[in-house]
Amino acid sequence: MQRVLCVDENELVQAGLRSILSDEPWVASCLVAPSMEVAWQVARRHRPQLVLVSTSLGGRSGLELCTTFKKHMSHVRVVLMSGEGRLSAAQALHHGADASLSKHMPRAAIAAVLRRVAEGGRVFPKDAGPPAVQLSPRELDILQHVASGLSNPEVAATLNLSRHTVKQHTSAVYRKLGVRNRAQAASRAQELGLLP
Incomplete structure (x- = not known):
């Protein structure tokens, strides 16, 4: 169980993150702060294990706060959130x-990223430009059914396709996602925001 601190000046964003995290079984509590100063006070008092920092905080960069956490509370895992544009992995x-x-990103994708980080992982979307993984509408369709737990024959019946066609599409999806099985495909697709 982890304490999570969300730092964002927008109350709606704070409420949204609180809502996402309240559904997560690994979250003990969700604290919020609207500025760097308040975030630092809250962090010193409550000792969160995971901190989400918005890259724009009242004209001062959230990157500065990220650096401060790493310097003074090295055990804290920090996730940078950007609203406008995309933050490069190198910069983060x-x-x-x-x-x-x-x-x-979709709610489920944000929750998946935060869970991965809480478990010790690192997650950086591919840098700017079009999404790294581009699936056809049919491949997305099949991916959603596979991720929901259907077998290839069940997907074939649901989408009115032959089993051979479903197998071909499933193989293409695995190849594009760089995974070897259904569980990995579902997890990777959530990370990339491909699943609702």
């Missing part, structure tokens, strides 16, 4: 972040 790593995510 340079400031000591363990992950970066976009505020525009």
